Amino acid sequence: MSEKVELLIENCSQALFTGTRDEGHDVSEGVTIAVADGRIVGIGNSDELAGRFKGLTEVDGTGRLLTPGFVDSHTHLVFAGDRSAEFARRCAGASYEEISAAGGGIRASVRATRAASEDELFHLAAQRAVRMLSLGTTTVEVKSGYGLDLDTELRMLRVARRLDEELPLHVLPTFMGAHEFPDEYREDRDGYVDLVCETMIPAVAQEKLALFCDVFCEESVFSPEQSKRVLECGKQAGLKPKIHADELAASGGSTVAAEVGAVSADHLMKTTEENIRALKESNVVPTLLPGTTFFLGKEQYAPARALLNAGCPVAIATDRNPGSCTIESMQFIVGLSCLRMGMTPIEAFRGATENAALALGLSDACGRLAVGLAADLILWECPDPARIVYEFENIIPRTVFVGGRAVFGMQLDRRNR
Ligand code: NIG
Numbered sequence: 134m135s136e137k138v139e140l141l142i143e144n145c146s147q148a149l150f151t152g153t154r155d156e157g158h159d160v161s162e163g164v165t166i167a168v169a170d171g172r173i174v175g176i177g178n179s180d181e182l183a184g185r186f187k188g189l190t191e192v193d194g195t196g197r198l199l200t201p202g203f204v205d206s207h208t209h210l211v212f213a214g215d216r217s218a219e220f221a222r223r224c225a226g227a228s229y230e231e232i233s234a235a236g237g238g239i240r241a242s243v244r245a246t247r248a249a250s251e252d253e254l255f256h257l258a259a260q261r262a263v264r265m266l267s268l269g270t271t272t273v274e275v276k277s278g279y280g281l282d283l284d285t286e287l288r289m290l291r292v293a294r295r296l297d298e299e300l301p302l303h304v305l306p307t308f309m310g311a312h313e314f315p316d317e318y319r320e321d322r323d324g325y326v327d328l329v330c331e332t333m334i335p336a337v338a339q340e341k342l343a344l345f346c347d348v349f350c351e352e353s354v355f356s357p358e359q360s361k362r363v364l365e366c367g368k369q370a371g372l373k374p375k376i377h378a379d380e381l382a383a384s385g386g387s388t389v390a391a392e393v394g395a396v397s398a399d400h401l402m403k404t405t406e407e408n409i410r411a412l413k414e415s416n417v418v419p420t421l422l423p424g425t426t427f428f429l430g431k432e433q434y435a436p437a438r439a440l441l442n443a444g445c446p447v448a449i450a451t452d453r454n455p456g457s458c459t460i461e462s463m464q465f466i467v468g469l470s471c472l473r474m475g476m477t478p479i480e481a482f483r484g485a486t487e488n489a490a491l492a493l494g495l496s497d498a499c500g501r502l503a504v505g506l507a508a509d510l511i512l513w514e515c516p517d518p519a520r521i522v523y524e525f526e527n528i529i530p531r532t533v534f535v536g537g538r539a540v541f542g543m544q545l546d547r548r549n550r
């Protein structure tokens with residue numbers, strides 16, 4: 134007698150990242166997957182599994198590729214306003230740093246976000262999240278950090294919680310009150326760090342509004358000492374540390390990441406050999422954001438090959454935000470990682486799924502195709518991962534599944550039994 138399951142995808146020509154992290158495969162051929170209660174309950178060789186399961190919905194995987202859904206482990210999805218005027222100024226030659234120093238940049242988005250209601254912020258962020266879902270992102274991390282005052286930071290995190298509750302994709306919230314110094318604290322920077330540590334972090338923890346705490350460690354923003362103080366304080370309140378490190382200059386962020394035991398250090402465009410060793414030794418997941426390098430028109434991409442050669446589990450993410458990267462497509466980021474950072478298509482797919490899940494502490498929850506993990510999946514019309522990267526702006530997911538439920542894409546070949 135065959136076991137009844139909700140969804141059965143049979144005979145996928147290829148599948149990526151099947152099995153456990155230790156004993157898994159990069160690419161498997163002829164794969165069948167069974168889903169019940171939103172989880173993967175069976176996966177393996179189609180011939181061996183033949184007849185073992187009967188699906189309420191059955192899909193033919195012939196000629197198709199199955200991958201885990203994309204995990205976008207670094208975004209600033211909640212904000213109001215847009216910075217297209219700054220973009221035009223950058224196109225005419227002004228730099229991101231000059232615009233920020235003159236009061237634009239993050240602080241421009243802070244003014245617009247402070248003025249927006251929770252509903253307005255929710256509707257704006259939901260549109261972005263739905264577009265991401267349509268492009269295969271099934272888990273997304275979302276940071277606060279365009280409020281820089283208690284009320285607006287909490288409002289942004291409540292919006293992140295609502296996205297998780299009201300949309301099919303999984304949302305992991307990060308408190309990032311230390312994203313910039315607000316206008317009213319320009320002359321009292323340590324005073325702002327006090328506010329973050331003594332008022333904001335306790336309020337965020339009290340309402341259980343975030344899982345992570347992040348800080349922008351950079352020359353003109355938070356110093357390594359201030360960054361460390363914020364992350365240690367977050368840790369005490371139960372928030373796992375993350376850090377924006379070595380984005381515009383090698384400014385000590387990687388060292389702070391290693392010292393506080395951050396789950397990830399993100400950006401790393403300007404990181405050094407010494408930093409790479411420190412990240413490896415302290416098990417920090419390097420998260421590279423090539424969309425930002427591209428969107429800022431910079432030449433120097435993060436050293437993905439050196440990090441991979443050092444044995445680091447490199448993750449890649451969009452960094453979707455209003456100023457330094459508006460890209461929402463993880464598939465575009467996969468393509469860029471291959472073209473500009475010398476990653477192979479399989480390495481880039483792994484960075485966008487399995488390693489990104491690691492950067493969010495979700496290794497046992499999603500990011501691979503293994504029994505017990507969430508059935509967050511993308512079924513692609515084409516069986517070859519290299520071709521999907523090569524045509525990264527053309528081939529889109531055929532069907533996106535969250536918890537085994539088709540949430541986007543083409544009609545399934547439904548056979549009801
Ligand atoms: O990750 N680096 C800091 N924060 C964003 C930029 C945010 C903005 O410009 O609004 C980033 O690149």
Ligand code: FE
Pocket residue numbers: 207208209377452454
């Ligand atoms: Fe960022």
